[in-house]
Amino acid sequence: MSTSQSTLVAAPAAAPATAPPSPRRRRVRPTRWVGVLFVLPATVYVLVYQLVPVVYGFVLSLTEYSPLSRSGPEWVGAANYTALLHDPDFGQALLVTGRYVLMVLPPTVAIALGLALLAARPFRGVGVFRSALYVPHIVSLTTVAVVWLWIYSPNGLVNEVLTTVGLAPQSWLLEQESALPAVAAMRVWKALGSNMVLLLAGLQSIPGELYEAASTDGAGALQRFRHITLPGLRPILTYVVAMDIIFLAQGFAELFILTGGGPLASTTTVNYLIYTEAFQYNGFGSASAMAFVLFAFIAAFSFLSIRGVAGRRS
Amino acid sequence: MSRAGVRWSRLALLAATVLVLVPFAWMVSISFTPEEQAFSSVSLLPAEPTLVNYVEAVTDANLGRAMLNSLVVTAVPVLTNCVAAVAAGYAFALLPFRGSTALFYLLLSTAAIPTSVTLIPLFLMAKGFPLAGGNDLAGYGGTGLLDSLPGLMLPHLVMTMNIFLARQYFSTANAELAEAARVDGAGEWRIFRSIYLPLSRPIVAVIAIFTFTGVWDDFLWPLVITQSPEVQTVQLALAQFLASGTVRYGTLMAGAVLATLPVLVIFLANQRHFVSGLADGSVKG
Numbered sequence: 164m165s166t167s168q169s170t171l172v173a174a175p176a177a178a179p180a181t182a183p184p185s186p187r188r189r190r191v192r193p194t195r196w197v198g199v200l201f202v203l204p205a206t207v208y209v210l211v212y213q214l215v216p217v218v219y220g221f222v223l224s225l226t227e228y229s230p231l232s233r234s235g236p237e238w239v240g241a242a243n244y245t246a247l248l249h250d251p252d253f254g255q256a257l258l259v260t261g262r263y264v265l266m267v268l269p270p271t272v273a274i275a276l277g278l279a280l281l282a283a284r285p286f287r288g289v290g291v292f293r294s295a296l297y298v299p300h301i302v303s304l305t306t307v308a309v310v311w312l313w314i315y316s317p318n319g320l321v322n323e324v325l326t327t328v329g330l331a332p333q334s335w336l337l338e339q340e341s342a343l344p345a346v347a348a349m350r351v352w353k354a355l356g357s358n359m360v361l362l363l364a365g366l367q368s369i370p371g372e373l374y375e376a377a378s379t380d381g382a383g384a385l386q387r388f389r390h391i392t393l394p395g396l397r398p399i400l401t402y403v404v405a406m407d408i409i410f411l412a413q414g415f416a417e418l419f420i421l422t423g424g425g426p427l428a429s430t431t432t433v434n435y436l437i438y439t440e441a442f443q444y445n446g447f448g449s450a451s452a453m454a455f456v457l458f459a460f461i462a463a464f465s466f467l468s469i470r471g472v473a474g475r476r477s
Numbered sequence: 478m479s480r481a482g483v484r485w486s487r488l489a490l491l492a493a494t495v496l497v498l499v500p501f502a503w504m505v506s507i508s509f510t511p512e513e514q515a516f517s518s519v520s521l522l523p524a525e526p527t528l529v530n531y532v533e534a535v536t537d538a539n540l541g542r543a544m545l546n547s548l549v550v551t552a553v554p555v556l557t558n559c560v561a562a563v564a565a566g567y568a569f570a571l572l573p574f575r576g577s578t579a580l581f582y583l584l585l586s587t588a589a590i591p592t593s594v595t596l597i598p599l600f601l602m603a604k605g606f607p608l609a610g611g612n613d614l615a616g617y618g619g620t621g622l623l624d625s626l627p628g629l630m631l632p633h634l635v636m637t638m639n640i641f642l643a644r645q646y647f648s649t650a651n652a653e654l655a656e657a658a659r660v661d662g663a664g665e666w667r668i669f670r671s672i673y674l675p676l677s678r679p680i681v682a683v684i685a686i687f688t689f690t691g692v693w694d695d696f697l698w699p700l701v702i703t704q705s706p707e708v709q710t711v712q713l714a715l716a717q718f719l720a721s722g723t724v725r726y727g728t729l730m731a732g733a734v735l736a737t738l739p740v741l742v743i744f745l746a747n748q749r750h751f752v753s754g755l756a757d758g759s760v761k762g
Binding site: 189195196197198199202204205206208209212213214215216217219220221230260278281283284286288289290292294295296297298299301302303305306307309310311312313314316322330352355356409412413415416419420434437438441442447450451453454455457458461462 | 482483486487489490491493494497498499500501503504507561562564565568569572574577580583585587589590591592593594595596597598599601602604632634635637640665669671690693694695696697700701712715716719724726729730732733734737739740743744745748755
């Protein structure tokens with residue numbers, strides 16, 4: 164349930180722990196069956212509580228099932244999926260989810276890249292900036308959403324600033340036009356630090372000699388950025404964009420706190436719809452079908468983004 | 478780099494950092510502002526600072542009980558991940574057996590599964606947990622692990638990402654140490670316990686921290702499986718207090734501070750593990 168939080172920073176954090184990869188000898192090691200005993204507890208657990216639920220969930224998505232009924236799941240085949248094709252609420256939720264990802268992703272990556280470029284320079288005190296910018300990432304979505312609820316409140320920070328410069332205050336979270344962008348702005352703020360840290364790790368992996376050579380050849384700052392920095396960042400950029408898509412497309416807690424999916428379902432993401440369908444209307448079957456459609460969309464789009472960012476080499 | 482360049486970078490970073498930290502400054506400020514003023518005044522320094530909000534957060538918003546619950550619910554997965562995930566990662570790296578690579582990738586693939594896909598099945602599995610919450614051996618008759626602390630821990634006991642991290646770490650470790658110990662007749666468990674585990678403190682720290690923040694910050698699972706205030710987690714208590722009537726920002730912010738403190742303390746104490754290269758560049762001027 165929570166791996167999503169940690170995956171985003173997993174890659175760079177592994178870096179200090181592992182020594183610089185020494186040339187690994189491809190020596191065939193003897194099979195040690197005692198290894199099975201070492202992996203057994205974790206393997207059994209992951210199979211039972213991570214893999215079995217996927218299969219179980221898919222089976223549920225082919226049934227009609229209310230947890231309150233005495234009879235148990237009732238087989239309906241693909242009916243839940245075909246029903247989703249004609250479900251305006253689900254279509255709307257898919258659109259909202261897509262719009263949410265598009266509102267958050269480009270500004271986050273762009274600003275994070277700028278910050279990473281600034282923070283990549285070795286000067287005294289840069290570590291403090293890196294840590295401080297990372298703080299929003301470790302605080303839970305629930306908690307930061309509570310703080311931003313105040314920021315957007317009638318007498319909150321945003322309206323206070325607006326009135327100071329002579330503009331009219333707004334009900335940011337209560338208007339259809341502004342609710343989703345307001346939540347998205349919070350999410351950009353929250354995701355900046357983790358994206359920056361990953362990109363920073365990418366920047367530091369680009370050999371400095373490349374820049375020196377380019378400078379001697381008379382390349383300007385912009386040329387160096389285009390021809391050395393961007394290509395060098397491509398692997399980590401691919402990872403960052405794919406991870407962002409995976410997590411942003413699952414937005415839930417922030418919407419639960421800030422908007423409750425409203426106004427008029429304008430912030431009801433697919434995950435939010437799954438939650439209400441399953442745990443307020445007891446539609447376990449159709450909610451499971453929604454989850455698998457979301458899964459397919461996330462897989463497709465993260466795959467496309469990987470192709471898009473990583474595949475333009477030729 | 479030129480001196481002016483450094484100055485501008487530092488200035489730009491300072492501006493960005495201030496902007497990023499502003500919400501937290503207000504969170505702390507409002508948490509010390511009396512409720513009557515918290516709704517209308519937006520001065521960063523409270524005129525009459527008070528601790529009343531914190532008292533109310535602990536009592537009215539159930540944060541006291543919720544903090545304890547969250548600590549228990551977090552501590553157990555931290556422990557199980559540090560043992561089971563580390564041992565598995567170690568074996569995947571240094572004690573390979575036939576099919577171990579395929580098994581590793583099978584386990585790792587689960588890290589990409591959206592939480593909503595497994596949410597409903599996990600809920601039903603928690604509900605049908607054998608011999609718990611009035612259930613019989615087949616998992617019928619009661620509520621299983623729903624609305625209980627063990628139920629809250631259930632999806633977090635081993636995180637596949639942690640197995641991955643441990644395997645990465647041990648795959649760069651020196652395999653000759655084990656060979657030498659084997660020649661001396663040491664058993665595999667002893668080799669792991671007394672040679673490799675002591676060397677793996679950095680990765681154990683990383684795994685402990687990720688597990689801690691991951692479980693502490695989780696919201697959807699506690700929301701789905703708990704009902705009673707006795708088993709509420711911190712994040713849930715905040716949300717429930719928010720939903721319970723007129724918004725009281727003072728109490729809410731005090732609660733937010735309390736919910737943030739543990740992860741913040743752990744982060745600050747372990748920054749170098751958390752963020753790669755965080756300390757790099759802090760030496761040269």
